Amino acid sequence: MSEPTPYDHDRAVYSCEGLARLVLADNATEVADGAAGLVGTRNDADTGFGGRVSQARQLVDLAERTLESAVIYEVERGSSWADIAAYLEISAEEVEQRYIPAVQAWNRAFAEPYRLDETGRKRIPQLPTAAYDPNWACTQLDRWAYLRHVGIDDRQAVSGSLVMAEAADEQVPGTQT
Numbered sequence: 001m002s003e004p005t006p007y008d009h010d011r012a013v014y015s016c017e018g019l020a021r022l023v024l025a026d027n028a029t030e031v032a033d034g035a036a037g038l039v040g041t042r043n044d045a046d047t048g049f050g051g052r053v054s055q056a057r058q059l060v061d062l063a064e065r066t067l068e069s070a071v072i073y074e075v076e077r078g079s080s081w082a083d084i085a086a087y088l089e090i091s092a093e094e095v096e097q098r099y100i101p102a103v104q105a106w107n108r109a110f111a112e113p114y115r116l117d118e119t120g121r122k123r124i125p126q127l128p129t130a131a132y133d134p135n136w137a138c139t140q141l142d143r144w145a146y147l148r149h150v151g152i153d154d155r156q157a158v159s160g161s162l163v164m165a166e167a168a169d170e171q172v173p174g175t176q177t
Helices: 008-012 016-036 051-076 081-088 092-111 134-147
Strands: 114-116 123-125
Touching: 008 134, 016 051, 016 134, 051 081, 051 092, 081 092
Parallel strands: none
Antiparallel strands: 114 123
16 A cells, blocks of 8 residues: 555545545536537637537547546445446446446555656556545535536535545545544
């Protein structure tokens, strides 16, 4: 296991399900913001030929990453591969084959939340930012949701209902009390 990070204590307060939900929310904001960039027409003349296709392709990539984080979240909350497959309209075996590497990487990242860069001095998080530093993510996501009236005037539209870790029942993998 790697040395402790400044965020281990903060992360330990959240369940793995709660952290996965934060990552899903964070990815969803990127999709929403990316889609919003395709709405306005004022700068179309300044965009090179094919430019909007490039933006749309980036949006698809963001959506695929969001889907992957949704699958991880569903696995964390106890959904079976069959449950997930029903919504993706493919077999449970195909879903498991496609997403098990992401779920395994998610689980491994708790044991090794960062790796050192080639100089050995800079930490590179292995967890998505929203899971690595959940308190920061809650602040940012709650603000994002409030400004867009998600949850109408709810200043904790994201953080208010996250599943937190029980002191004795659950501990985020890779952390110590």
